[in-house]
Amino acid sequence: xxxxxxxxxxxxxxxxxxxxxxxxxxxxxxxxxxxxxxxxxxxxxxxxxxxxxxxxxxxxxxxxxxxxxxxxxxxxxxxxxxxxxxxxxxxxxxxxxxxxxxxxxxxxxxxxxxxxxxxxxxxxxxxxxxxxxxxxxxxxxxxxxxxxxxxxxxxxxxxxxxxxxxxxxxxxxxxxxxxxxxxxxxxxxxxxxxxxxxxxxxxxxxxxxxxxxxxxxxxxxxxxxxxxxxxxxxxxxxxxxxxxxxxxxxxxxxxxxxxxxxxxxxxxxxxxxxxxxxxxxxxxxxxxxxxxxxxxxxxxxxxxxxxxxxxxxxxxxxxxxxxxxxxxxxxxxxxxxxxxxxxxxxxxxxxxxxxxxxxxxxxxxxxxxxxxxxxxxxxxxxxxxxxxxxxxxxxxxxxxxxxxxxxxxxxxxxxxxxxxxxxxxxxxxxxxxxxxxxxxxxxxxxxxxxxxxxxx
Amino acid sequence: xxxxxxxxxxxxxxxxxxxxxxxxxxxxxxxxxxxxxxxxxxxxxxxxxxxxxxxxxxxxxxxxxxxxxxxxxxxxxxxxxxxxxxxxxxxxxxxxxxxxxxxxxxxxxxxxxxxxxxxxxxxxxxxx
Numbered sequence: 001x002x003x004x005x006x007x008x009x010x011x012x013x014x015x016x017x018x019x020x021x022x023x024x025x026x027x028x029x030x031x032x033x034x035x036x037x038x039x040x041x042x043x044x045x046x047x048x049x050x051x052x053x054x055x056x057x058x059x060x061x062x063x064x065x066x067x068x069x070x071x072x073x074x075x076x077x078x079x080x081x082x083x084x085x086x087x088x089x090x091x092x093x094x095x096x097x098x099x100x101x102x103x104x105x106x107x108x109x110x111x112x113x114x115x116x117x118x119x120x121x122x123x124x125x126x127x128x129x130x131x132x133x134x135x136x137x138x139x140x141x142x143x144x145x146x147x148x149x150x151x152x153x154x155x156x157x158x159x160x161x162x163x164x165x166x167x168x169x170x171x172x173x174x175x176x177x178x179x180x181x182x183x184x185x186x187x188x189x190x191x192x193x194x195x196x197x198x199x200x201x202x203x204x205x206x207x208x209x210x211x212x213x214x215x216x217x218x219x220x221x222x223x224x225x226x227x228x229x230x231x232x233x234x235x236x237x238x239x240x241x242x243x244x245x246x247x248x249x250x251x252x253x254x255x256x257x258x259x260x261x262x263x264x265x266x267x268x269x270x271x272x273x274x275x276x277x278x279x280x281x282x283x284x285x286x287x288x289x290x291x292x293x294x295x296x297x298x299x300x301x302x303x304x305x306x307x308x309x310x311x312x313x314x315x316x317x318x319x320x321x322x323x324x325x326x327x328x329x330x331x332x333x334x335x336x337x338x339x340x341x342x343x344x345x346x347x348x349x350x351x352x353x354x355x356x357x358x359x360x361x362x363x364x365x366x367x368x369x370x371x372x373x374x375x376x377x378x379x380x381x382x383x384x385x386x387x388x389x390x391x392x393x394x395x396x397x398x399x400x401x402x403x404x405x406x407x408x409x410x411x412x413x414x415x416x417x418x419x420x421x422x423x424x425x426x427x428x429x430x431x432x433x434x435x436x437x438x439x440x441x442x443x444x445x446x447x448x449x450x451x452x453x454x455x456x
Numbered sequence: 457x458x459x460x461x462x463x464x465x466x467x468x469x470x471x472x473x474x475x476x477x478x479x480x481x482x483x484x485x486x487x488x489x490x491x492x493x494x495x496x497x498x499x500x501x502x503x504x505x506x507x508x509x510x511x512x513x514x515x516x517x518x519x520x521x522x523x524x525x526x527x528x529x530x531x532x533x534x535x536x537x538x539x540x541x542x543x544x545x546x547x548x549x550x551x552x553x554x555x556x557x558x559x560x561x562x563x564x565x566x567x568x569x570x571x572x573x574x575x576x577x578x579x580x581x582x583x584x
Contacts, residue, residue: 064503425515
């Protein structure tokens with residue numbers, strides 16, 4: 001290869017140095033290119049000063065500094081890149097493989113515990129098919145405390161935080177069960193829907209493990225939530241295929257597995273999968289980095305096109321928005337979806353990158369969603385007194401306002417960023433600061449709505 | 457003379473912003489300018505400049521662009537923004553206050569400590 005008399009050529013040495021640098025997760029290839037340019041210039045200057053090439057290379061590398069210290073500095077600055085190696089817990093406890101195994105065992109035990117816990121009420125005669133209301137209200141309480149426990153263990157949270165988390169769960173359990181809900185009523189359904197949202201914040205505080213007050217910590221929780229969702233959907237699909245084959249094979253020998261599926265496999269699998277999916281996210285933090293940008297890039301233009309077409313059709317045909325019972329919920333879901341697209345493109349975006357065409361597309365999406373929602377709100381506000389304030393309508397309206405405020409201010413921040421009036425990090429900060437608002441609103445729906453509306 | 461790490465970290469923002477306020481520049485040239493200005497007294501570890509530049513970029517104090525240099529290599533140039541200039545003015549005010557305070561105390565000390573050897577005076581700001 002190289003002439004042994006002259007040693008390794010400069011290019012080879014730089015190649016080696018570059019590949020060594022690339023192994024650091026905190027240092028991306030653009031940074032390597034920047035550092036390499038620096039190294040080459042330093043070498044050239046030293047060679048001009050009379051040093052031999054290999055001496056010059058050694059001096060230049062030495063001046064660049066210790067690579068461990070350098071990658072730590074890069075990691076501190078680009079904490080989003082650390083999502084993959086997560087430095088929340090210092091890696092002090094010995095062998096990483098032994099730690100991974102302990103982690104897997106704890107997660108598996110907690111998943112089994114969740115599966116057992118959901119069957120415990122059955123011992124006291126509360127059956128899934130007869131007391132659906134009880135299970136709907138308490139569903140999040142069967143699994144989220146165990147998930148929180150997992151993060152408490154993993155992040156080694158201190159006891160004072162732990163106490164607050166426990167208080168939150170106990171309070172949730174009390175309010176979900178002491179209110180005299182009318183069976184199958186609106187407020188019971190609202191509690192079942194909103195309690196998980198409120199408690200998800202509790203999980204987030206445990207997940208962030210002391211970093212909740214930092215934008216980076218909350219952003220990691222957003223990434224975690226998205227990734228968990230993707231994993232959960234994948235597990236659910238796999239479970240569906242498994243169940244289908246189980247049903248078919250047993251049917252061939254004349255055994256009906258449906259009762260087993262309904263009362264055991266589905267509930268136990270559904271709650272256990274939450275813990276397993278969380279563990280998978282922790283163990284392999286790399287899906288969202290690939291999935292979220294792809295999904296948002298794919299669907300942002302499509303949804304933007306849909307909304308713009310909808311608005312144009314509305315304007316040119318002059319049709320009014322039909323006030324159906326579920327119309328507000330449809331628009332709520334639309335805003336949630338747009339927010340999700342925004343949130344996951346924000347979380348995956350390099351905050352340092354300059355504005356691009358995709359950012360313009362994102363603004364078009366958000367603004368058209370705001371306009372569509374404004375049309376719907378205007379239509380319903382004209383008839384709200386005539387339709388009456390049912391709990392569902394008030395909850396949907398409240399959610400709508402919360403999402404509208406978030407998206408409107410996001411649009412303002414995004415437009416400012418596009419016009420060069422502020423860094424992208426403002427938008428990140430706004431999104432992460434807004435997280436508690438959803439939880440507080442959900443808590444209000446759970447705590448205040450049932451008594452106000454008479455538990456109907 | 458070895459300058460304390462905290463002091464280097466604290467002064468890096470105003471120094472880098474001030475150098476970029478002179479003209480647009482890139483990493484290697486910024487370090488050269490630091491050496492020149494400090495007469496070789498401030499030795500930064502070369503690599504450590506880049507996280508500082510990236511932080512300033514994230515905060516919107518500087519903007520970066522890639523330029524193909526005459527050598528054919530791609531080079532990342534940094535330019536100070538109006539926010540960066542405002543930050544520089546603010547840093548300048550703060551450092552002037554620190555400087556004035558230290559000057560005052562050095563002057564007050566000098567009659568009582570007649571022969572300050574430069575080497576023995578150097579650790580003082582570090583201890584502060």
